[in-house]
Amino acid sequence: MQSNEIMKYDVVLVGSGFGSLTAAALLVKKGLKVCVLEQAAYPGGCASSFKRKGYCFESGATTMVGLDEHMPLRYLLDETGIEVPLRKLDVPMQVHLPDGQTLTRYTKLSDWIAEAERVFGTYNQRPFWEHCYRLSREVWRTSLQQRNFPFSSIKDLLRSALQVKPAQISLLPAAFRTMEDLLRKYDLLQNKLFADFVNEQLLITAQNHMQEVNELFGATALCYTLYSNYYVNGGLINLVKPVVQYIESNGSEVLYRQEVEQVIPTTEGYTVYTSKDKFESRFLISGIPLNNTLQLFKDKQLLQKLQKYVFPSEKLNGAFTMGLVLEHAPPQEVLHHQVHVPEGLPQIGSKSIFISFSHPADITRAAAGETVVSISTHVKDPAKNYITDKEQIEEAVIKLLDEKKIIKRESIKYKQAATPGAWLFWTKRAFGMVGGYPQYRHLKPWQMKDARLDHKGAYLCGDTVYPGQGIVGVCLSGVIAVHKLTQDHL
Structure with a gap:
C-alpha cells in the first residue's frame, strides 16, 4: 500500500546497477539531491554479491578492469575520492583450449x-x-x-x-x-x-x-586482459558499497524493495510510482534494461519511437550459473579461467565455460581453507531455451572441470545452480538476460541507443545503451548520461 507522502528529488534513478550508481555519485557531486530505487534487498544489480549458507557469491560479473589512465572507473574514483578494497591480479586469466593446451593471458603485451x-x-x-x-x-x-x-x-x-x-x-x-x-x-x-x-x-x-x-x-x-585487472576483497558488493556510502553521505538516498511500476511525465518532471511509495523528480535516469524501461512508460508515441532499439529474446543471451564452495583445495594462482567445450554442453549447446575463484587471502567470502567458485555459461535466446534438467548441466560442468584438473570433485562442499528463469526472478531483467545487448554488425556505434530516453528529462544508462558492456562499460554509460543531462538542463 502506498503512503500519502510524496518524496521530491532533483533526480530519481531506477535500479542500482553500476551505471545508475555511477550517475548518482556524479550527480551528488554536482550538488543535486538524488534517490536510487532498487527492487532487490541489496545494491549493485549484475555487479554485486549475495550471501548464502554463510558464503559470499557473485551475482553476475566477476572480473574488473577500468582503473587505467583514460578509463571510466578511474575517472569515477578520481572525481569522487571513493576508495575500493582492491587486489591487482598478476595474471588476469587462463584459457583451456580444446587441444589440451592452457593459454595464459598475461597483462604485458610482449x-x-x-x-x-x-x-x-x-x-x-x-x-x-x-x-x-x-x-x-x-x-x-x-x-x-x-x-x-x-x-x-x-x-x-x-x-x-x-x-x-x-x-x-x-x-x-x-x-x-x-x-x-x-x-x-x-x-x-x-x-x-x-x-x-x-x-x-x-x-x-x-x-x-x-x-x-x-x-x-x-x-x-x-x-581487456592487457589492462590492469583487479579482484575486490569480499566480492563485488564491496565495489558497490563505497559508491552507495558516498551517495548517502552527501544527502541523497538509495532505497531497497522499491520496484518501480510506472513513470508518468508531468509539467515539472516525472512522477515515479512503486508498490510502496510515490516520488517526484525534475529528471529521471533508468539504469535497468531498455526492455524493462519501456514497460514503465505508457506513452504510446515514445514506445513506438524507441521500439526499434529493443532487442527480442532471440538476439539476447541468458546464463546458466553455478556457485561452488571447495574445501582443502590448493590455492589458485590464477583466479579466472575459460574452458572451451567444442562439443557443447547438454541442452544449451554452450561451447565455453567461465570460472572465477575467490582470492586465497580473502577470508571474508569463505573461511580459511575454503574457496568460493563462480561458474557461468551462455544460454542463447533464453525465453525459448527453457532448461528442463538443471542437474544434467551441473554434472557435465563438474565432470569437465574435474577432467581439466581445475577443481576436484571430491573437494566440493556445497553447490547451487541457477537458470535464466532464476535470473529473471532475482533481477527482473527481461528474459533473464545477461551481459546486456550483444554487438551486431548491422548496428553501427552511432545507431545504438544513446543516453537520452525521451529528449525531455529522462535518460538511460546500463548495459543496453551505448556503450554498456561489463562494469567498465556501464560505468561509462553513467558518465555519459550525467554529461548529457548536465548539458541539456544544468
Missing part, C-alpha cells in the same frame, strides 16, 4: 604475444595483437573525450566536432569492419584453434562472435 605465438604459431600474431592494442587504447582515450557520442541532437554533433582529434577520426573505418574481417586481413581465419579462441573470448565481453562484432568494439574486448 609477454602475451610470446604466449600467443607459442600456442597459435608465430604467423601474424604480433601484428594482429599490436593492431588490436593500439585500437583499444585509442577507443578508451576517445570514450571520455567524446561524451556527446552517439549523437542524438545537432548540439551533440557540433560539440563533438569542436573536440575531434585526428586519432579519433582514424577509428571510424573500424566501425565498418567485423572481427572476422580483421582475422581475414591478417590471414588468421584458417587457424581454427585461434579463430575459436577469439570467438569464445568475444562472447565474454561483446556477447557475440566475430562475424557480428565490429572491429572497434571487438579489438577493445579482446584486449
Whole structure:
C-alpha cells in the first residue's frame, strides 16, 4: 500500500546497477539531491554479491578492469575520492583450449604475444595483437573525450566536432569492419584453434562472435586482459558499497524493495510510482534494461519511437550459473579461467565455460581453507531455451572441470545452480538476460541507443545503451548520461 507522502528529488534513478550508481555519485557531486530505487534487498544489480549458507557469491560479473589512465572507473574514483578494497591480479586469466593446451593471458603485451605465438604459431600474431592494442587504447582515450557520442541532437554533433582529434577520426573505418574481417586481413581465419579462441573470448565481453562484432568494439574486448585487472576483497558488493556510502553521505538516498511500476511525465518532471511509495523528480535516469524501461512508460508515441532499439529474446543471451564452495583445495594462482567445450554442453549447446575463484587471502567470502567458485555459461535466446534438467548441466560442468584438473570433485562442499528463469526472478531483467545487448554488425556505434530516453528529462544508462558492456562499460554509460543531462538542463 502506498503512503500519502510524496518524496521530491532533483533526480530519481531506477535500479542500482553500476551505471545508475555511477550517475548518482556524479550527480551528488554536482550538488543535486538524488534517490536510487532498487527492487532487490541489496545494491549493485549484475555487479554485486549475495550471501548464502554463510558464503559470499557473485551475482553476475566477476572480473574488473577500468582503473587505467583514460578509463571510466578511474575517472569515477578520481572525481569522487571513493576508495575500493582492491587486489591487482598478476595474471588476469587462463584459457583451456580444446587441444589440451592452457593459454595464459598475461597483462604485458610482449609477454602475451610470446604466449600467443607459442600456442597459435608465430604467423601474424604480433601484428594482429599490436593492431588490436593500439585500437583499444585509442577507443578508451576517445570514450571520455567524446561524451556527446552517439549523437542524438545537432548540439551533440557540433560539440563533438569542436573536440575531434585526428586519432579519433582514424577509428571510424573500424566501425565498418567485423572481427572476422580483421582475422581475414591478417590471414588468421584458417587457424581454427585461434579463430575459436577469439570467438569464445568475444562472447565474454561483446556477447557475440566475430562475424557480428565490429572491429572497434571487438579489438577493445579482446584486449581487456592487457589492462590492469583487479579482484575486490569480499566480492563485488564491496565495489558497490563505497559508491552507495558516498551517495548517502552527501544527502541523497538509495532505497531497497522499491520496484518501480510506472513513470508518468508531468509539467515539472516525472512522477515515479512503486508498490510502496510515490516520488517526484525534475529528471529521471533508468539504469535497468531498455526492455524493462519501456514497460514503465505508457506513452504510446515514445514506445513506438524507441521500439526499434529493443532487442527480442532471440538476439539476447541468458546464463546458466553455478556457485561452488571447495574445501582443502590448493590455492589458485590464477583466479579466472575459460574452458572451451567444442562439443557443447547438454541442452544449451554452450561451447565455453567461465570460472572465477575467490582470492586465497580473502577470508571474508569463505573461511580459511575454503574457496568460493563462480561458474557461468551462455544460454542463447533464453525465453525459448527453457532448461528442463538443471542437474544434467551441473554434472557435465563438474565432470569437465574435474577432467581439466581445475577443481576436484571430491573437494566440493556445497553447490547451487541457477537458470535464466532464476535470473529473471532475482533481477527482473527481461528474459533473464545477461551481459546486456550483444554487438551486431548491422548496428553501427552511432545507431545504438544513446543516453537520452525521451529528449525531455529522462535518460538511460546500463548495459543496453551505448556503450554498456561489463562494469567498465556501464560505468561509462553513467558518465555519459550525467554529461548529457548536465548539458541539456544544468
